[in-house]
Amino acid sequence: MMVFFMCHCLAWFISDYIQLTGVQGGALCFSKLDFAVAWFIRESLAVQIFLSRQQTVAGSGDVQGPVQMSS
Numbered sequence: 001m002m003v004f005f006m007c008h009c010l011a012w013f014i015s016d017y018i019q020l021t022g023v024q025g026g027a028l029c030f031s032k033l034d035f036a037v038a039w040f041i042r043e044s045l046a047v048q049i050f051l052s053r054q055q056t057v058a059g060s061g062d063v064q065g066p067v068q069m070s071s
Helices: 002-024 030-059
Strands: none
Touching: 002 030
């Protein structure tokens, strides 16, 4: 099970790196190590950020609808 998880994370990391290089149109202006550290931090905090946002929305009784843009 752990081997599957590690392979899954590696594939996830590589696909994110390929996608970012495609969006940027070439080589990135930072090292692969910088990308790896930032990627790990972002993915590690994603669940915490998501859950804290859900708690904020569920805890506030004053939830407003979408903001209307004036033209």
